[in-house]
Amino acid sequence: MCPGGAGGARPGRLTRVPPRSAPVPVPAMASKLLRAVVLGPPGSGKGTVCERIARRFGLQHLSSGQFLRESLGGGGEAGALAQQYLERGLLVPDHVITRLMMAELEKRREQHWLLDGFPRTLGQAKALDGICQLDLVISLNIPFETLKDRLSARWVHPASGRVYNMDFNPPHTQGVDDLTGEPLVQREDDRPEAVAARLRKYKDAAKPVMELYKSRGILHSFSGTETNKIWPYVYTLLSSRIPPVLPEEEH
Ligand SMILES: Nc1ncnc2c1ncn2[C@@H]1O[C@H](COP(=O)(O)OP(=O)(O)OP(=O)(O)O)[C@@H](O)[C@H]1O
Ligand SMILES: Nc1nc2c(ncn2[C@H]2C[C@H](O)[C@@H](COP(=O)(O)OP(=O)(O)O)O2)c(=O)[nH]1
8 A cells, every 4th residue: 555644635636526416535544545546448437436436435536537638728838748649539648647647646645546547558557556556456347339329428517527428327407517507518539430449549558557457466347338237346345445434325
């Protein structure tokens, strides 16, 4: 586990994806802090599962994609560099994303955390090894057709990263964010024609990362077509490592 550092956790810029209602904070008083990662292709439900874990277990949910999208407008050097890659649907170079993520994780040395979207390459996994020892890696295996259907029905609230799906978790009012009333948008790269290429790229980069974590005995894979069916198993796994602050059933 990563050791806790001196001094309290400072607020940082890394996205703590806002859940639909405020999570119950867990004081990081345990001597061991949970370090977890959720892996899975675009549309596999990483964001959905992470948001549930964050709420039930009081973890910080850190999404690299959402963080990058937010950094773009910040005027910083890293944000400007990242923008060129995001616009082309390419992975941001390891040294750029790694620097950003390491800086943010350093600010959260005293909190339990859960990463979504990072590490995505072997280079990133090795950089993460340099600052902590992961306890748990959750991998979501979802069939391709299901991914395509989900992404084409995904709508997001850009400012907060809140995600809706017209079948699974629709907003109260069509096209509008539940909390702010602001309009929802569809991501360009969620178009069916963009999805196949994204999935191929994901697989190539993720394979060695999965093999690394499997060889360490910390990889837990969950397969299925419905998040609600996978969720109880994920909840049980997490419960074996950290006490829940909310019961499983409360979605
Ligand atoms: N770990 C990372 N390494 C390199 N680039 C990243 C990383 N995380 C995010 N990005 C960049 O940010 C973009 C958006 O990331 P995000 O995780 O939101 O989307 P995705 O993985 O393409 O899809 P999904 O959110 O559906 O899983 C990626 O296309 C990539 O350009
Ligand atoms: N129909 C259906 N849709 C689901 C299910 N689980 C998640 N979704 C939706 C929510 C999103 O709109 C979309 C992708 O989920 P996400 O959590 O954004 O995935 P990810 O891209 O972060 O991995 O699919 C599910 O089990 N069924």
